[in-house]
Amino acid sequence: MALKLYGTSVSASTSRAMTCLYEKGVEFEFVSVNLFAGEHKQPPFLAKNPFGQIPVLEDGDLTLFESRAITAYVAEKFKETGYDLMRHNNVEEAALVKVWVEVEGQRYNPAIAPIVYQFFVAPLQGKSPVQTIIDENSEKLAKVLDIYEAKLSTSKYLAGDFYSLADLHHLPYTFYLMETPVASVINERPHVKAWWEDISSRPAFQKVAAGMTFGGK
């Protein structure tokens, strides 16, 4: 039975999971969830994810939620095929991948997500972007990226000289950020910029990015 991924093509978290599936060359069925109709907050969906959020992955009788748990599962289950995202044959490299996966989740995401929300989601709810939220978080993101700039001047990717799940997790929100004026935080840092251009040009992400049309492009 094929894997089933529930979500929407414009959702950053769904895109995170989908990019991982494409990198591993795993067959899956995409099931669109009608967020505007509140489908994700209704009982049938809540039975899959009690937090009422996308994406959800079903693999037989296994139901998973939280995009980074989904990517960890896919990368582990299919570790012998497709691209090696977790460096499972090298204990130290695998540990470093986990470190930078946590950095994305704990440092990068909390700063970038509110910025993307203000530019792309708030307008859909009839609200204007709140500039103070954008400014505060842009400052936080800039500080995080100063550290990335230093790290990426010593290694090609975050966990080492190899593309990994840690880099992949950054793709969707950064893609949206690049469509806003805050793209400058990436463009002003040469190593970060080069890293971004590299990881966003990977075919697996290009496939997913084609559906990420939040800005209406």
Place this chain on the structure above:
Amino acid sequence: MAAIKVHGHVISTATQRVLATLYERELEFEFVAVNMGAGEHKKEPFISLNPFGQLPALEQGDLKLFESRAITQYIAHEYADKGTNLICSGKQMAILSVWMEVEAHQFDPAASKLVWELLYKQMFGMATDTAVVEDNEAKLAKVLDIYESRLSQSKYLACGDFTLADVHHVPNIAYLLKTQCKKLFDARPHVSAWVADITARPAWAKVLAMQANQ
């Protein structure tokens, strides 16, 4: 294998998360106290261990790790045959990942803000922001409603046994029990039973002893 060194501070919840895991795995380690008051964590040599200047960091030979949840996962998997199990087997490992992510993205943001406002700020002589407390108590309550439902189906969060998903919660929960937020846990019977269980573990008592002896 080379000796494990943990650089941290006993009042730091992230440090405690790592210490609890090391004690659960019954591993020997050296604890290097970092002088936060003197800003030691924002300077060399600590910055070379963690460029983000935050506690804790782990050193083992040439391996340098930071981010408490990356460190606990390394410890749990690398020493899988020692001490408490902490991880699930087979497909259940995926369920463990789910609930570790839930702790990181659903529970921790609200819980850590409350710990900061109600405890750390008191320690540092700063004023609590009651609006932030109210907002995050409401968020935490919603998350705990989902935990109540989960824990009525399963004794622990991930598979049937105590795992990393549970241990990751202990430091923030232990602090919150000392505040007005205790009522949020007491009001939910399954959550309350789970909290009593995970905070009574001998490994956690050892972490508390380190705080007392500081």
